[in-house]
Amino acid sequence: MSRIKALSTLFLALLALLMPGLASAQNQFQRESSLNNWSTAALDIDFTTGVLDPRITFTRASTATRINAAGLVETVGVNVPRFDHDPVTLAPRGLLVEEGRTNLVLQSANLSVSPWSTFTSGAGVVPVVTANAGISPEGTMTASRVQLNAGGGTVSDRSIRLQTFTTPSGAGFRRVWVKAYSAGEVGKTIIHLVEAVTGQTSTSITLTANWQEITSPFTGDGNNKSLIFECRGSLSSQTADFLVWGVEVQQGAFLTSHIPSGASPGTRSPDQPIISGANFTSWFNPVEGVFLADMERPPAVNAEPFSVWDGANAKGLEVYLNSATTMAGFVADTTTQANMVGPALPAGFSTCALAYKLNDFAFTCNAGTLVVDSTGTVPAGLDRLVLGRYRASATYYNARIRRLRYLAAKPTNVVISGLSARIAQ
Numbered sequence: 400m401s402r403i404k405a406l407s408t409l410f411l412a413l414l415a416l417l418m419p420g421l422a423s424a425q426n427q428f429q430r431e432s433s434l435n436n437w438s439t440a441a442l443d444i445d446f447t448t449g450v451l452d453p454r455i456t457f458t459r460a461s462t463a464t465r466i467n468a469a470g471l472v473e474t475v476g477v478n479v480p481r482f483d484h485d486p487v488t489l490a491p492r493g494l495l496v497e498e499g500r501t502n503l504v505l506q507s508a509n510l511s512v513s514p515w516s517t518f519t520s521g522a523g524v525v526p527v528v529t530a531n532a533g534i535s536p537e538g539t540m541t542a543s544r545v546q547l548n549a550g551g552g553t554v555s556d557r558s559i560r561l562q563t564f565t566t567p568s569g570a571g572f573r574r575v576w577v578k579a580y581s582a583g584e585v586g587k588t589i590i591h592l593v594e595a596v597t598g599q600t601s602t603s604i605t606l607t608a609n610w611q612e613i614t615s616p617f618t619g620d621g622n623n624k625s626l627i628f629e630c631r632g633s634l635s636s637q638t639a640d641f642l643v644w645g646v647e648v649q650q651g652a653f654l655t656s657h658i659p660s661g662a663s664p665g666t667r668s669p670d671q672p673i674i675s676g677a678n679f680t681s682w683f684n685p686v687e688g689v690f691l692a693d694m695e696r697p698p699a700v701n702a703e704p705f706s707v708w709d710g711a712n713a714k715g716l717e718v719y720l721n722s723a724t725t726m727a728g729f730v731a732d733t734t735t736q737a738n739m740v741g742p743a744l745p746a747g748f749s750t751c752a753l754a755y756k757l758n759d760f761a762f763t764c765n766a767g768t769l770v771v772d773s774t775g776t777v778p779a780g781l782d783r784l785v786l787g788r789y790r791a792s793a794t795y796y797n798a799r800i801r802r803l804r805y806l807a808a809k810p811t812n813v814v815i816s817g818l819s820a821r822i823a824q
Contacts, residue, residue: 593626
């Protein structure tokens with residue numbers, strides 16, 4: 400009995416020693432399990448629902464276009480956010496946030512009126528243009544019908560519908576939607592280009608039975624040039640009968656959403672979504688946390704899906720495009736505290752995680768290599784979250800944000816990496 404009593408006493412002593420450690424491990428397990436469960440997220444905004452979270456203040460001083468759930472180009476009103484869709488699969492792509500842009504071409508849908516004009520040479524026949532002759536990509540009877548006839552088979556035989564405009568000084572992009580007017584026109588080719596500029600990647604269009612969106616970059620010189628649709632002897636089909644809609648030229652190295660124009664240039668103002676005041680402080684932890692953004696890779700460096708800052712351009716927590724294919728997590732407290740460049744991202748959507756805590760920062764995308772920084776302070780005084788824009792600058796995201804989530808505590812780095820692989824599920 401004395402031996403049993405002694406063993407019992409020893410067991411109780413060992414248990415007393417182990418209990419604090421077991422309790423600590425249990426508490427840590429429960430904490431990590433909680434942080435691994437999105438029901439505990441302090442912020443969870445799913446932009447694919449098509450409903451704007453009431454904590455977001457959204458402004459835009461103009462109308463703008465999006466691809467709606469039916470795959471049509473749709474114009475939405477002033478201060479209306481754009482929940483965009485894939486034009487082919489119709490899958491929701493989230494909130495579209497873009498900079499301001501202008502369509503330099505007038506009468507983007509109606510090629511029958513000035514400043515559109517005609518040029519012919521050789522045996523070329525004057526084009527016939529009819530407004531409102533077909534259902535356009537916006538689902539209305541607003542497409543123009545253009546009938547061209549070169550009249551002969553030499554390069555001097557030309558039939559052209561054109562508009563002269565002032566090209567950008569530098570990078571520009573053109574866009575148009577085109578389709579054959581009838582089945583007999585399918586397979587014919589026309590010439591479409593900006594004359595006397597460099598860098599165009601597409602100058603010939605093969606007509607199809609369905610609408611096709613044709614785009615091409617170019618480099619302008621700031622002078623007047625002609626944007627043309629042409630049948631030209633041996634360089635294209637001799638005749639062509641087709642529908643045209645949404646003719647457009649934008650200044651910039653990439654295209655943004657369609658901007659319709661009429662008798663004056665069409666202009667779209669920038670999108671400006673923000674969370675501030677009590678709508679921000681009610682969920683944000685100034686000491687530690689992790690943001691997870693499910694977003695499209697933007698077309699230009701320094702673009703940010705979100706930035707948390709203090710309103711003075713001095714402090715912030717941000718995710719930005721560091722190069723053509725890599726995102727980075729950035730922390731600034733007057734001076735840079737962490738600048739963590741993540742793995743390369745594919746085109747399309749990715750998920751990136753930015754975690755912060757005193758001397759404990761981490762960043763990754765798509766569960767790739769976790770980049771950490773073990774020194775640095777968390778900026779104090781952060782009071783707003785700006786979506787799709789670098790703080791208060793003119794650098795906009797020009798892409799779509801599908802979902803944004805936030806946990807008000809920093810989990811372990813292993814958990815952070817796993818979260819960045821699962822946010823889109």
